[in-house]
Amino acid sequence: MNVRVRFAKYGAVKFIGHLDVLRYFQKAVRRSGLKIAYSQGFHPHQIMSFASPLGVGITSEGEYMDMELTAEYTPQEIVDALNSAMVEGFTVLSARILPEPENGRKRETAMSLVTAADYLVTVKENDTFFTTKSLEELNDAWVRFYGQESIPVVKKVKKSNTETGMDLKPFLFGAVVGTEVTEAADISLPAVTAHNNDNTFYEVPEIPDFAAEQKELCIEKNLFSVVLRVSAGSANNIKPELVMEAFVRFLGCEDPEALQFRIHRLDMYTGENPELTRL
């Protein structure tokens, strides 16, 4: 059976890079006792794949991992088994048994399906740009920034170590200032399709607020925060940092070193914007 697991990564383990997260889950699955499928050959590896690597320093409650199991389990058994093998910083939140692909079709992995992601970006106390402006000023500026016809940015291409110009606007799917996706925000963040709790899907009953500390600080200290929905996946993966850079440049800031913010991935989706479904 094929399963898609959603998990959170928070606290100190945000400093663990993607490849080490992979190794961590390989060992965690072994500790959990779940029977996972292995590839053939002399160096068999677990059939397991991740939706999208998370940058070092970023926390998340919307990470997805697909795996193939060789025994039958209920989604709750999978969640419980994995959580028995987690350390602080990783929590498995849900498991969904994936339908078998139609005849002759290849299975689509989370990695190939992901099209969009939500991020919570909050300004930190030691920031020296945002903190010089009032929250009202910034919130207003955000509306003007977001309302632009086009948002030109310069994107660094890692492989060739070059920079290319691009328009960010088509890849910005929505945004709400503040720390929560509120009802009033529904205009710019359309609702997404969730999965029902049935025999193919199980979600832990009480999901902790993994960004609580971050949010509380923003409210207490009047710091700017925004929830972003951006294009994600292999084709046009937009990093929230890029959006923030464009925003401060819009505000006339030339010193990106002055910016200090935290990023928290909220969730990842598939489908064509605005018709999005949780992975």
Add this chain to the structure above:
Amino acid sequence: MSNSIFTRKLALSDEILMAVDKPARYIGGEVNMVRKNPREVDIRFCMCFPDVYEVGMSHLGIQILYDMFNRREDTYCERVYSPWPDMDKILREQNIPLFALESQEPLKCFDFLGITLQYEMCYTNILQILDLSGIPLHATDRTEEDPIVIGGGPCAYNPEPLADFFDFFYLGEGETVYNEILDKYKEHKAKGGSRREFLEIVADIEGMYVPQFYDVTYNEDGTLATFEPNNSHAKKTIRKQVEMELSDTYYPEKPLVPFIRAIQDRVVLEIQRGCIRGCRFCQAGMLYRPIRERNVEFLKDLATKMLRSTGHEEISLSSLSSSDYSCLKELVYYLIDTFQNDGVNISLPSLRIDAFALDVMNKVQDITKSSLTFAPEAGSQRMRDVINKGLTEEVILAGATEAFKGGWNKVKLYFMLGLPGEQNEDIKAIAELSNAIAKTYYDTIPKSERKGKVQITTSTSFFVPKPFTPFQWVRMATAEEFMDARKVLSGAIKEQLNAKSIKYNWHDTDVTMLEGVFARGDRRCAALIEGAYKDGCLFDSWSEYFRNDIWMNQFEKTGLSLEFYTSRERDKDELLPWDFIDAGISRSFLYREYEKSKQAKVTPNCRKGCAGCGAAQFHGGVCYEPRNEAGESISNEVLIPDC
């Protein structure tokens, strides 16, 4: 909504952690990390491996003691490793005290700092740990506010170059008297006793060496004149402590699993301690006598528990010579049968190449990628007899032949240069042996069945005489002699018929010379270490950070002579800096062995016959295995009928 998800606060800010290489080195929180409230224990112990995290996390000894200490409710044992130079710089610039990984609290607030001494070239890193923690470098400068600094491990068998920096050294295996030390400390602390009083209590415990309780004088020629206790609690001789019940002792069932890849990214199962072989250059083979095996059922149970609790995909059987473990077949086939379907790989370092080894390797390794390893250590039979390495060319070639037939075509060979009495013929024999193995491949495997050339990798290290070996008196070669030997070998390899199949690697000589100094150094060498550290030396075992110029400068500054410690033959009766330690093997046995080496006479291994080394005083292990009339051990047949 839960507020309890963040329980551990880190010592370092996000900005610092984002600015350094591999921040996971500093955050702790690994799988199987022990959590306790530091406020609810009586004793806080910080274990230190003075090298980078990935190296230190691979060390079994710390895992054993970490588990053993944390089984005590009154003790919280935590860990610290050497901050990499990028972090070192930040900690100094921002005045951040070095902290333990578990609680993230400064080392300064601990009761004990236990540092394992695994190799000489980590000595400046020890000073870094003390310095960054705000602990005075010299034991005699420490106050009641400072942790008690303990040294242990193989280099503690000549602790003298480090004597100034440690409150005491633990000589022997950690399983034995640490609990007694901790019990006495707790009692002492409750009474409000002083640091000095506690060190006197420690000095009364077997195996503990408190350097400040001894005075040293020197002869005019620089050799030791006297080494005498200056405190009534200090013993004249310190006797190494040995755990004789290895199947009924501490072993971690839930070892720590780091997030980042450590050198040992696997379960390590120590199957036995000690070695029967008696190679004359090998310090471990002498120090850990007598050989003591762990019960095979104990090991099977441990292996299962550790694989389950860690999720590792590999298990490595650890010992100095795995082939000598009497139930090796039973253990290995059990592991293969039980775990191979779960994708668990089994690695067997230090295995003699024979039919069994090849069968195992065939089952657990990818032949096309793995290589055969032989450590003949010397090229000629004469030289192998000098060092008592009981491996013959016939055995090596027979092993290689079988392996080549089995599909292998990569061979790694390890040798030493600069061995006592080495002649150019002995060096050239290394090239000839490498060539003979290549030739064996071409003779054994018909052209049509070859998958490319055979790949022989010949590596040499330079021989460093170590304390408590028969070569503890010997003159070490000079850097020039090492270089000459290396050139002779390079040239000889090029002259071989199969030179194109042989790749030659060698070690650096400068580091080797310093290793030679500290291996057999005395108390005066502390000034070299302190001076080099203060002038910027750190991570000396990492070639990119090794600064020979700074080290050489210290010899000038202190007036000490590198040659005095290295290339000087010691007189039979010279008082050696480590002579106050009773490592369980007698000085007369070592000298006997040294004399035999000069005549290239071999000594049979412990199971073939007893050489009277003195380890029988521990009343166990191989020394007490039943023997036949010829004096050979018959333990396999008698004690363990199932094997």
